[in-house]
Amino acid sequence: MKSIFPFLVLFILMGTNAFAMxxxxxxxxxxxxxxxxxxxxxxxxxxxxxxxxxxxxxxxxxxxxxxxxxxxxxxxxxxxxxxxxxxxxxxxxxxxxxxxxxxxxxxxxxxxxxxxxxxxxxxxxxxxxxxxxxxxxxxxxxxxxxxxxxxxxxxxxxxxxxxxxxxxxxxxxxxxxxxxxxxxxxxxxxxxxxxxxxxxxxxxxxxxxxxxxxxxxxxxxxxxxxxxxxxxxxxxxxxxxxxxxxxxxxxxxxxxxxxxxxxxxxxxxxxxxxxxxxxxxxxxxxxxxxxxxxxxxxxxxxxxxxxxxxxxxxxxxxxxxxxETATPPRPPQPIFTYRDELLLGTDFTIDAVIPSFTTQPATLTLILKDLDGKTIKEFPPLELDGKETYAHTWRINAVDTFNWLDAFTVHATLTDHLNPQKPINRQLPPAVIRYAKLENLRPVRVAWDEISYVTPQLKL
Incomplete structure (x- = not known):
């Protein structure tokens, strides 16, 4: 019986070349x-x-x-x-x-x-x-x-x-x-x-x-x-x-x-x-x-x-x-972008890109808090149906909001319409307010599935 090895090698080489060509x-x-x-x-x-x-x-x-x-x-x-x-x-x-x-x-x-x-x-x-x-x-x-x-x-x-x-x-x-x-x-x-x-x-x-x-x-x-x-x-x-x-x-x-x-x-x-x-x-x-x-x-x-x-x-x-790729099975996963350094007197903006998803509609809510946990601003809920990729920008006036603050935190909540009693909360990295010079001009970007949601605990 003749070996098929030479033919196998030829087939592989032809396939590789065809792909390259x-x-x-x-x-x-x-x-x-x-x-x-x-x-x-x-x-x-x-x-x-x-x-x-x-x-x-x-x-x-x-x-x-x-x-x-x-x-x-x-x-x-x-x-x-x-x-x-x-x-x-x-x-x-x-x-x-x-x-x-x-x-x-x-x-x-x-x-x-x-x-x-x-x-x-x-x-x-x-x-x-x-x-x-x-x-x-x-x-x-x-x-x-x-x-x-x-x-x-x-x-x-x-x-x-x-x-x-x-x-x-x-x-x-x-x-x-x-x-x-x-x-x-x-x-x-x-x-x-x-x-x-x-x-x-x-x-x-x-x-x-x-x-x-x-x-x-x-x-x-x-x-x-x-x-x-x-x-x-x-x-x-x-x-x-x-x-x-x-x-x-x-x-x-x-x-x-x-x-x-x-x-x-x-x-x-x-x-x-x-x-x-x-x-x-x-x-x-x-x-x-x-x-x-x-x-x-x-x-x-x-x-x-x-x-x-x-x-x-x-x-x-x-x-x-x-x-024109079909949406794979997935839940809503917002991706946030914002400047984590803010010059005193400038407005704060944050946007979210929410890729299309296949699960039930959901609601996305953003809240800004000071470092003591006090709410600075709660934005109106954003309704998401998941049918197409969607982007939204939130803006807050700096003069009325950030006077004398050193930093603030951003909190996001996703609520599934079928399980409103079980909202999912995430805290984004804080933003710092500078009084003279910004260290950098680039924004930070945070994906929902890359944010830890485990509450930290200190044990002595």
Missing amino acids: QNWKQTKMLWAHYVAWGFDHVNGFDNIANAPEGIANPFTDRSLDHKNLQDDAGTWEGIHSQIRTAIQFGFDGFCVDAFRQFTSVLSRFYREAEGTPFKIALCVDGNLDHDSLFEELKTFITTYRDHPNACLIDNKLVIFVYTLAIPHETWKSVLAKLDEINLKPYILAKPIHESRNWTQTQPIEKTLEIFDGIYDFGCNGFTLQEQFIRYENTRTAIKNARPDAILVAGVTPGYIGHNSGFYRPFLNSKTTRDNWNAAIKTNAEWVCITTWNDYGEHTQFEPSSANRTALLKINQAYADIWR
């Missing part, structure tokens, strides 16, 4: 922009009090995936954990931002993604000259085009382009040379800097004369209506210049760029929700969140000290709407 243009893919440089969370966050040189610009958050993530001790194990976390929350791939040495920098990502369906793509940053760009891309595409975790469209390796520093003429020449040796990639490029609105279609059309699709980084500082216009202009440009192009919509929680001075308000979770609503309305083919892990610009989505998994859960709720 799938045309991902037809699939709604959710990407995360990943910055490939390191963040010293141990000294920049954990031990910042012992590092006076960094106190003027410390990290305001840190990764929970690995203590030494992206330091020498944690790089390899950290990437492994991050990929699996991303898969858990519905992501299809990382587009990895790199300035040079593309093949070397991305090697650990491809290696750690092996054995999973997760995709890895290069995101070109920086300013390379013509010859350097050609050699870098030639080596990279030759190395990874046939990798099982590569993403291909029309048998071309997908590459994102963030940088605007490389002239279009340079790109045009480099892509022509790559085409001559059958290595031309499928490029999704950013047409305009993220700090500008896309009021004209001409720059987008010019980008599409060279590249295959549009990549929106998402860190724009515009209203929801202006984001709709932004994508309407992009759709018009695609129709005029390249009808088969795809749009990668950008989603960001906000932006604080210490080095660039650019600022995008978080507005609790509203910026994230507005970005998603714009992407959903325009029916973007792909979406890329900004970013998975850029702690220097406060755009991190990954599990972190301030976010836990709350931001990922908000993102997943809106990704499910975009993908």
Whole structure:
């Protein structure tokens, strides 16, 4: 009897190759922009009090995936954990931002993604000259085009382009040379800097004369209506210049760029929700969140000290709407976002995203209390039917409420309509009132199922 082992190996290889060769243009893919440089969370966050040189610009958050993530001790194990976390929350791939040495920098990502369906793509940053760009891309595409975790469209390796520093003429020449040796990639490029609105279609059309699709980084500082216009202009440009192009919509929680001075308000979770609503309305083919892990610009989505998994859960709720995914069996699980530092004289706002749920309708109530347990404000109950993902914002006037308080606590209660005698209570982390300077501008995010509800007891 002949051994079936050779046929089994052939079947596995064919299956793996077929998966790699799938045309991902037809699939709604959710990407995360990943910055490939390191963040010293141990000294920049954990031990910042012992590092006076960094106190003027410390990290305001840190990764929970690995203590030494992206330091020498944690790089390899950290990437492994991050990929699996991303898969858990519905992501299809990382587009990895790199300035040079593309093949070397991305090697650990491809290696750690092996054995999973997760995709890895290069995101070109920086300013390379013509010859350097050609050699870098030639080596990279030759190395990874046939990798099982590569993403291909029309048998071309997908590459994102963030940088605007490389002239279009340079790109045009480099892509022509790559085409001559059958290595031309499928490029999704950013047409305009993220700090500008896309009021004209001409720059987008010019980008599409060279590249295959549009990549929106998402860190724009515009209203929801202006984001709709932004994508309407992009759709018009695609129709005029390249009808088969795809749009990668950008989603960001906000932006604080210490080095660039650019600022995008978080507005609790509203910026994230507005970005998603714009992407959903325009029916973007792909979406890329900004970013998975850029702690220097406060755009991190990954599990972190301030976010836990709350931001990922908000993102997943809106990704499910975009993908038209049916709601799985689950109870109501609000996700709260608010500033835990409040400057004296400013209003306090807190919002909740309540993903759709399948159990009985419920009521959500919020109460603010001082540190002695005295009620400051009880908001009217919010009725939830669970039929669709819902967001609500509560606001309280600071001048009338917070004079001379040092801090206050937020208490939330969920009451199932079938069991009104058994409400579920949660206490959120307290908010502190500052009199002069805020330590950070980013909000905290708290998921309902990550709040402990066990009453602490002290036993002597």
